[in-house]
Amino acid sequence: MTWFNEHYAETLLVIGIVILAIEVVVLGFSTFFLFFIGLATVVTAGLMYFGIVPETWLASLMSISVFTAFFALLLWRKLKSLQSKVDNKRADNDIVGHxxxxxxxxxxxxxxxxxxxxxxxxxxxxxxxxxxxxxxxxxxxxxxxxxxxxxxxxx
Known part of the structure; x- marks a missing residue:
């Protein structure tokens, strides 16, 4: 447990990258909430690494919450417009022409x-x-x- 406390910023960075990977690779970028949380966690880890945010649970939770809301407000419309582009072209398969x-x-x-x-x-x-x-x-x-x-x- 002492290693975790000594390397709190690095641990948050890894957690943020794992959350981003789950959102993009596993869920296929279908929900944005994990993306916002992962991005906020990575930014918070960076701010902790440079000493801007103190390395405490309360400070990290508050920072992640604020950045999650900030990224949601900033990126929601842009990301939503990316999802609205739908390809209506029918997929061909092997049975067509049989x-x-x-x-x-x-x-x-x-x-x-x-x-x-x-x-x-x-x-x-x-x-x-x-x-x-x-x-x-x-x-x-x-x-x-x-x-x-x-x-x-x-x-």
């Missing part, structure tokens, strides 16, 4: 729970089409959604 013989007739007017299914890679997919398709016709996957294959008829 062709097979349609097992049953497909009618685009059928409700979802009545659509025929096709087993692929251990998953039972619902088959959906914009136009009617007869059983035995050759089809290809145009797009995928969760549990649904959007198919088109191929020659």
């Amino acid at each position: 062709s097979f013989v349609c097992p049953k007739d497909i009618d685009p007017l059928l409700p979802l729970h009545e659509l025929p299914t096709y087993n692929y890679s251990g998953i039972s997919w619902r088959l959906m089409s914009e136009v009617p398709i007869k059983a035995g016709d050759r089809v290809a996957v145009k797009q995928t959604d969760v549990g649904i294959l959007h198919i088109i008829q191929v020659a």
Whole structure:
């Protein structure tokens, strides 16, 4: 315990870096609270190292609290705008373009729970089409959604 008290600033620096690493690496920068706390802890450790803030529990907690609030006020809008940029492009996967013989007739007017299914890679997919398709016709996957294959008829 005496080593901790003798190296309080260095310990806070390591704790701050670990908090920042958890926020960025593990959580993927999804919450900003740990980022603000980690940044405040690193700044407090630096101020303690240079003797500006005394190396006590109370001083460090107060400094971390003040800097956390300061960084939150200063950086919140900027970081929030970084998260608002969303890529709406559909991700392609290996099943798009896969062709097979349609097992049953497909009618685009059928409700979802009545659509025929096709087993692929251990998953039972619902088959959906914009136009009617007869059983035995050759089809290809145009797009995928969760549990649904959007198919088109191929020659």
